[in-house]
Amino acid sequence: xxxxxxxxxxxxxxxxxxxxxxxxxxxxxxxxxxxxxxxxxxxxxxxxxxxxxxxxxxxxxxxxxxxxxxxxxxxxxxxxxxxxxxxxxxxxxxxxxxxxxxxxxxxxxxxxxxxxxxxxxxxxxxxxxxxxxxxxxxxxxxxxxxxxxxxxxxxxxxxxxxxxxxxxxxxxxxxxxxxxxxxxxxxxxxxxxxxxxxxxxxxxxxxxxxxxxxxxxxxxxxxxxxxxxxxxxxxxxxxxxxxxxxxxxxxxxxxxxxxxxxxxxxxxxxxxxxxxxxxxxxxxxxxxxxxxxxxxxxxxxxxxxxxxxxxxxxxxxxxxxxxxxxxxxxxxxxxxxxxxxxxxxxxxxxxxxxxxxxxxxxxxxxxxxxxxxxxxxxxxxxxxxxxxxxxxxxxxxxxxxxxxxxxx
Amino acid sequence: xxxxxxxxxxxxxxxxxxxxxxxxxxxxxxxxxxxxxxxxxxxxxxxxxxxxxxxxxxxxxxxxxxxxxxxxxxxxxxxxxxxxxxxxxxxxxxxxxxxxxxxxxxxxxxxxxxxxxxxxxxxxxxxxxxxxxxxxxxxxxxxxxxxxxxxxxxxxxxxxxxxxxxxxxxxxxxxxxxxxxxxxxxxxxxxxxxxxxxxxxxxxxxxxxxxxxxxxxxxxxxxxxxxxxxxxxxxxxxxxxxxxxxxxxxxxxxxxxxxxxxxxxxxxxxxxxxxxxxxxxxxxxxxxxxxxxxxxxxxxxxxxxxxxxxxxxxxxxxxxxxxxxxxxxxxxxxxxxxxxxxxxxxxxxxxxxxxxxxxxxxxxxxxxxxxxxxxxxxxxxxxxxxxxxxxxxxxxxxxxxxxxxxxxxxxxxxxxxxxxxxxxxxxxxxxxxxxxx
Numbered sequence: 001x002x003x004x005x006x007x008x009x010x011x012x013x014x015x016x017x018x019x020x021x022x023x024x025x026x027x028x029x030x031x032x033x034x035x036x037x038x039x040x041x042x043x044x045x046x047x048x049x050x051x052x053x054x055x056x057x058x059x060x061x062x063x064x065x066x067x068x069x070x071x072x073x074x075x076x077x078x079x080x081x082x083x084x085x086x087x088x089x090x091x092x093x094x095x096x097x098x099x100x101x102x103x104x105x106x107x108x109x110x111x112x113x114x115x116x117x118x119x120x121x122x123x124x125x126x127x128x129x130x131x132x133x134x135x136x137x138x139x140x141x142x143x144x145x146x147x148x149x150x151x152x153x154x155x156x157x158x159x160x161x162x163x164x165x166x167x168x169x170x171x172x173x174x175x176x177x178x179x180x181x182x183x184x185x186x187x188x189x190x191x192x193x194x195x196x197x198x199x200x201x202x203x204x205x206x207x208x209x210x211x212x213x214x215x216x217x218x219x220x221x222x223x224x225x226x227x228x229x230x231x232x233x234x235x236x237x238x239x240x241x242x243x244x245x246x247x248x249x250x251x252x253x254x255x256x257x258x259x260x261x262x263x264x265x266x267x268x269x270x271x272x273x274x275x276x277x278x279x280x281x282x283x284x285x286x287x288x289x290x291x292x293x294x295x296x297x298x299x300x301x302x303x304x305x306x307x308x309x310x311x312x313x314x315x316x317x318x319x320x321x322x323x324x325x326x327x328x329x330x331x332x333x334x335x336x337x338x339x340x341x342x343x344x345x346x347x348x349x350x351x352x353x354x355x356x357x358x359x360x361x362x363x364x365x366x367x368x369x370x371x372x373x374x375x376x377x378x379x380x381x382x383x384x385x386x387x388x389x390x391x392x393x394x395x396x397x398x399x400x401x402x403x404x405x406x407x408x
Numbered sequence: 409x410x411x412x413x414x415x416x417x418x419x420x421x422x423x424x425x426x427x428x429x430x431x432x433x434x435x436x437x438x439x440x441x442x443x444x445x446x447x448x449x450x451x452x453x454x455x456x457x458x459x460x461x462x463x464x465x466x467x468x469x470x471x472x473x474x475x476x477x478x479x480x481x482x483x484x485x486x487x488x489x490x491x492x493x494x495x496x497x498x499x500x501x502x503x504x505x506x507x508x509x510x511x512x513x514x515x516x517x518x519x520x521x522x523x524x525x526x527x528x529x530x531x532x533x534x535x536x537x538x539x540x541x542x543x544x545x546x547x548x549x550x551x552x553x554x555x556x557x558x559x560x561x562x563x564x565x566x567x568x569x570x571x572x573x574x575x576x577x578x579x580x581x582x583x584x585x586x587x588x589x590x591x592x593x594x595x596x597x598x599x600x601x602x603x604x605x606x607x608x609x610x611x612x613x614x615x616x617x618x619x620x621x622x623x624x625x626x627x628x629x630x631x632x633x634x635x636x637x638x639x640x641x642x643x644x645x646x647x648x649x650x651x652x653x654x655x656x657x658x659x660x661x662x663x664x665x666x667x668x669x670x671x672x673x674x675x676x677x678x679x680x681x682x683x684x685x686x687x688x689x690x691x692x693x694x695x696x697x698x699x700x701x702x703x704x705x706x707x708x709x710x711x712x713x714x715x716x717x718x719x720x721x722x723x724x725x726x727x728x729x730x731x732x733x734x735x736x737x738x739x740x741x742x743x744x745x746x747x748x749x750x751x752x753x754x755x756x757x758x759x760x761x762x763x764x765x766x767x768x769x770x771x772x773x774x775x776x777x778x779x780x781x782x783x784x785x786x787x788x789x790x791x792x793x794x795x796x797x798x799x800x801x802x803x804x805x806x807x808x809x810x811x812x813x814x815x816x817x818x819x820x821x822x823x824x825x826x827x828x829x830x831x832x833x834x835x836x837x838x839x840x841x842x843x844x845x
Contacts (some may be wrong), residue, residue, distance in 0.1 A: 057767075129608065130596055132769055147776075177780050189781045198792035202831055205822050206788050206838050213840040215727070215779050223781030269766055274567045274589045322585025323570045328592070360608070 047305040048340065048381050049255050050263045051295065052151060053248075054178060055288070055312040056135060057271035061332030062318060062364060063281055064104065065120055065346070069097030072353040078320050080277060094118060098346045103285035106293035110337055114344035115296075117336040117405060119373065121348050123314060123366035125399070129328035131272070134313035139179035141371070141393045148183030150392040154378050155185045155263060157388035171254060171261035173247045181265050188226045188261060190250060244268040248291030252298025255306070262382070271312060275323035292337065304339035307381050307406065311370055317362050318353060331364035336373065340381055342407050369399050376401040414812035415723040418845035419682065420714070421507025423736030426809045428505055438714045441506045442546040442707055449538070450499040450745065452492035458538060459489065461560075462628030464531050469625075486531040490524055493534030494762045498748040501735045512545040512710055513537065514731070515681055519674075520556040520598060521770035522565040524763045529565045533763050536561035546707035549674065549699075550665035553598060554658055557590070558631050560623045566590035566768060573619035573639025586639075591615030593768045594664070595646075604669035606646050617643040617650055617660055633657075671699035674709070677773070682713045684725045685774040691718040723814060724844035727775035730758035730787075732845065737791060737837045740810035741798040750797065754790045758783065788838035795833035803832030814841050 063080055067073050068091060074081045083090035084099065091099025092108040098120065100108050110116035126137045137143060141150025151170070158169050168188040172181045181187045203224060210216040244266070251264045268288060273280050292310070296303050315332025331351070337343070351357055351365035359365040371393050378384045378392060379401050393399070416434035417424040424430055431437035451458060459467075471485040481487060504510050517537055524530035540559045544552035556562050563569040571587035572579045579585060591614040595606055620638030623631055633654035643650050648663055650656045664670060675696035679687035698712040699705070713719050728736060734754040738747050752762060759778075765771050772778070803823040807815045819839040826832035836842060 128602075129592075129611075130602055131767065132596075133602060182776075198789060198834060199827065199831065201827070202788065202792070202834060202838075203785070205826070205835055206785075209819055209822055209835065209838070210784070210840050215775055216784055216840045216843060219779050219781045219784045221781075223783075223785040226781055227785070272767075274587055275570060321587055322572050322574070322579075323567060323587050325567075325587070327588045 046262065046383075047302075048262065048383070049260075049299070049302055049306040049338075050377055050382055051251060051255070051306065051308040051338075052180060052263075052265045053288075053292075053308060053310040054135075054139070054180065054265065054267040055271050055310065056131070056267055056269040057273075057312075058131060058134075058314050058316055058328060059271045059312040059332060060273060060277065060281070060316040060326050060329075061120060061122075061312075061334075062315070063273075063277065063326075064101045064285060065094065065118055065333045066091050066099045066101070067097065067120075067350070067353065068099050070350075070353045072355075072357075076318050076353055079324055080320050080326070094346050097350075098348075101281070101285050103282055104289045106289045106296070107335065107337070110292075110296065111344060115337060115339060115341060116343040117341050118346040119334040119336060119348065119368060120346060121331045121351050121364055121366055122334050122368040122370055122373070123331045124370050125396075127330065129314065129330075131313060131328070136179060138311070138313050138370070141374075142395075145179075149178065149180035150374065151180050151263065151265065152183030152185050152187065154382075154384055154388045154392035156183075156391060157384045158185075158262070158382070169261055170263040170265075171251070173251050173264060173266040178265055178267055186222065189222070190226060190254060244287055244291040245294055249294035249298045252295040252300075256299045256302040260302075273316070273325050274321065274327060275325040277320075277325040296337070306338035307340045307377055308335075308337040309373060309377060310335040310337070315364050318358055318364055319362065329363035330359045331366035334370065334373065336405060340406055342404060347404070368402075371396055371399045372402040373405065375399070376405050380406050411723055411813045412720060414810070414814050415720065417507065417810075418728075418736065418814075419719065419723070419726070420511060422501055422504070422510055422732070423507070423739045424809050425503075425739045426742045426805070430812075435714050438508045439711060441508045442710060446506055446509055446542070447504065450496040450503075452489065452496045452534065454492065459493070459534060460628075461535065461630040464489070464535060465625050465628040465630070467531055486527070490530035490533060490763070494752060495748045497534070497537070498735075498751045498762065499745040502738055502743050502748060502751060503745070508710075508714075509545060512706075513542055515678075516541050516545055516552060516706075518765070518770040518773075519677065520552070520562065521765045521768055522556075522559075522561040522763075523765050523768075525766075526565050528569075529561050530763070532559065532561035532564070535559075544706070546710065547705070548665075549670075549704035549706045550662045552706070553594075553661050553665045556598075557594065557618075557657075557661055558621070560630055562590065563621060563623050563631060566593055568618060568621055569623045571615065571619050571622075572637045573616055575640055576619060576638055577636040578634075579637065579639070584637075586612070586615050586619065588612060588615040591618050594618075594661075597769055599664040599670040599673070600646065600667060601669060601673035603673065604646070604667070610644075610646050613643040614645045614660070617645065617657055620654065621657060666704050668700060671704060672696050674704070674706070675699060678709055678713060679718075681726075681773050683718050684722060685776070688718055691716060694718075724841055726845050727778055728843055728845050729771060729773075729778060730760035731755040731762065733758070733787060733843065734790070734794075736810065736842070736845070737794050740806055740837075741794060741801060741833070743798075747797070750794060754794060758786055758790060784843075787843065788834065791837035792830070792834040795830045795837060798833065800829060801833060803829060803836050806833055807836045811836070811841055815839075816841060 068084050085091055085093040092102055094100050107116055124138050128134050136145035139149045140146040155170055168186055170181055170187045172187055173190050207220050210220045247266050251266055254260050255264055270284055299306055311334040314330055316326035316329040321327050349367040351367050375389050378389055412434050413430040417430055420438050467485045467489050501510055522529050536559050540555035566589040567587045568590035572584035574585045588611055592611045596602055600606055616639040620633045622634050650660050675692045676687050678695055679691045683691050694716050695709050695712050698708050702708040734751040738751050760771055807820055823832040823835045826835055
């Protein structure tokens with residue numbers, strides 16, 4: 001299974017795409033959505049790039065960003081508390097009160113280069129401890145599960161400027177479209193190709209056969225478009241692995257392309273550390289860190305105009321449970337990285353961990369709302385209008401964008 | 409034209425086979441599957457009997473004994489047993505004439521997900537399906553809930569094996585404590601569901617009640633109740649008070665199994681799986697009433713699904729999951745046991761590896777969770793791969809066996825005009841009507 005065959009032989013692709021264009025012209029309204037007309041906007045896509053990384057399963061914020069300066073930290077965290085900065089296997093210094101997990105060396109480098117902002121005691125507005133409900137609400141941007149995600153709805157305000165063969169404004173990486181990017185705005189997908197390639201004409205036949213199916217028809221169209229785009233940029237690159245490192249590196253490369261998407265979302269699972277947390281997190285965090293490093297490297301110059309939001313559905317219990325792990329909690333940590341970010345700081349209205357400070361006497365008390373960060377990125381980074389923020393996060397005017405997250 | 413014979417083979421079954429003629433009276437045949445004794449299951453390669461708990465623990469011992477021997481991860485004893493068990497399961501899925509029963513087995517296995525993502529779980533999953541799921545698919549939900557909760561696969565998967573009552577003998581002596589994982593997921597996923605409105609206190613309290621349930625590997629014992637790990641005192645769960653001991657754990661599970669919130673949760677899931685992604689309220693109400701009036705008899709619920717018109721009204725409303733697609737395609741092509749690895753690989757590369765659900769909630773059950781632009785192209789590529797193994801088969805015969813009157817004229821025409829038999833087969837398998845069920 002290590003052999004990779006390009007999906008669309010170069011000879012076939014052009015003819016195939018021509019065929020599809022003809023199909024689009026003769027097709028119906030939904031194909032107009034699949035192939036939006038070129039707009040008159042002269043600046044094209046603009047330079048700002050935004051990436052959202054979803055960590056599914058609830059990352060323990062206090063494990064990745066340890067509040068070693070809090071007098072209650074060590075006693076509550078016990079085996080989960082790492083040595084202080086400077087000690088062997090100690091946390092990496094984040095300015096005198098917080099320390100970063102030692103697996104996160106790339107992130108620490110970005111922090112020192114003022115490209116990474118650490119957000120702590122942060123959470124979504126919901127207070128459920130169910131992964132599935134919380135992920136739905138985190139991605140929906142509402143207090144119930146919607147059928148679309150906040151990022152997709154926000155992007156409806158972005159001018160449509162992709163032509164039929166170019167990139168969409170937004171890109172999801174992975175085999176599955178996250179709820180975050182589902183919705184009315186068409187989104188491209190990129191996944192490591194697998195399997196053996198049928199002859200090119202079969203793809204066109206399949207597109208014909210699926211044409212009238214309301215679900216499969218648009219998916220086939222979009223799949224062919226995405227491959228036409230992605231295979232051009234990635235060319236003959238090895239596509240083995242498919243892990244977070246590969247996806248993050250691919251995201252970087254695709255975002256860096258002049259005609260690339262402006263927004264990308266990818267995800268990484270495996271954060272539900274109910275047992276043996278220290279060991280499990282070591283590998284998980286190293287993989288996340290390597291991916292973030294690859295994203296930065298592959299973006300090249302475009303990194304200057306990029307903001308990456310790394311977030312999870314909720315934090316975990318402050319105290320260690322019976323298995324050297326933690327259970328589902330509330331407040332946690334998030335990261336904002338990129339050249340557009342006013343980094344080099346930990347931003348937290350620190351609630352403290354001592355007696356009476358914990359949420360329901362078990363979790364880190366949230367003092368910042370993830371929506372504040374998301375709204376800031378939409379308004380001040382992507383420069384979307386006010387109605388985009390309203391569409392993204394309905395009924396939440398009381399939660400405004402936040403100052404001090406971005407440069408300038 | 410009567411499409412019900414072919415509809416039933418997809419909607420309730422794993423898909424038609426050329427060597428298994430479709431019954432003339434589908435509802436009657438489906439109901440008969442639930443009452444007759446199921447056929448024997450294939451054995452894992454190299455075994456002359458189905459592995460028992462003693463055998464599995466011996467495999468685990470062997471793994472410990474060869475810990476320092478270098479070998480590829482998938483050849484280690486427990487992983488090797490899991491691989492053979494998966495292959496035997498898939499051989500059965502490809503061959504069985506009892507497709508409805510097997511679909512129920514897969515449905516309930518997914519409801520009570522235990523994933524080989526946790527290394528300690530993998531060797532138990534064959535036994536888990538044989539002893540905790542299969543005997544109960546046409547019987548009582550309470551029996552299945554007790555059997556799954558009591559099985560080492562579940563105890564390891566959701567960390568119950570290491571949860572200790574903080575005030576138990578063991579908890580006070582060694583510094584061990586509670587792990588809420590199994591307690592929470594039983595309430596959230598297996599029984600009441602969050603719609604019931606239980607609280608964090610219920611979760612903690614139920615987790616305390618479950619303490620003591622753990623796994624003893626010695627002598628191939630399996631699950632035990634260790635009183636010295638059991639949290640003392642009464643526990644209140646969702647308004648009901650429970651005492652101490654294993655019999656109280658079982659009483660709590662049996663009580664949860666017949667709560668109306670549980671019955672509603674199960675009814676919605678069953679109707680979503682067998683009728684429509686958006687469960688019609690009338691259909692949910694019928695299955696719910698059956699469960700309520702039968703103290704959660706899931707065999708009765710299955711019969712209601714067959715009896716009610718909603719299941720027959722919208723053919724092809726559901727999308728096949730990758731596993732359903734792989735099984736249906738290979739069955740339609742007349743695959744034999746040697747094709748089991750193909751089915752495993754196809755389902756896996758389309759994102760649904762056997763026994764490897766990402767989360768305790770199991771695999772999703774709606775089309776939107778499986779249809780992705782890249783995914784639909786990969787389905788065709790996998791169809792092409794499978795078709796390549798049967799390229800002397802007539803595409804028209806495949807269409808007739810599997811789709812019958814559900815095949816659209818344009819699909820038949822495209823298959824007939826395809827450049828090769830293999831391409832024709834590919835188009836039948838990749839067609840929207842075959843992707844659906």
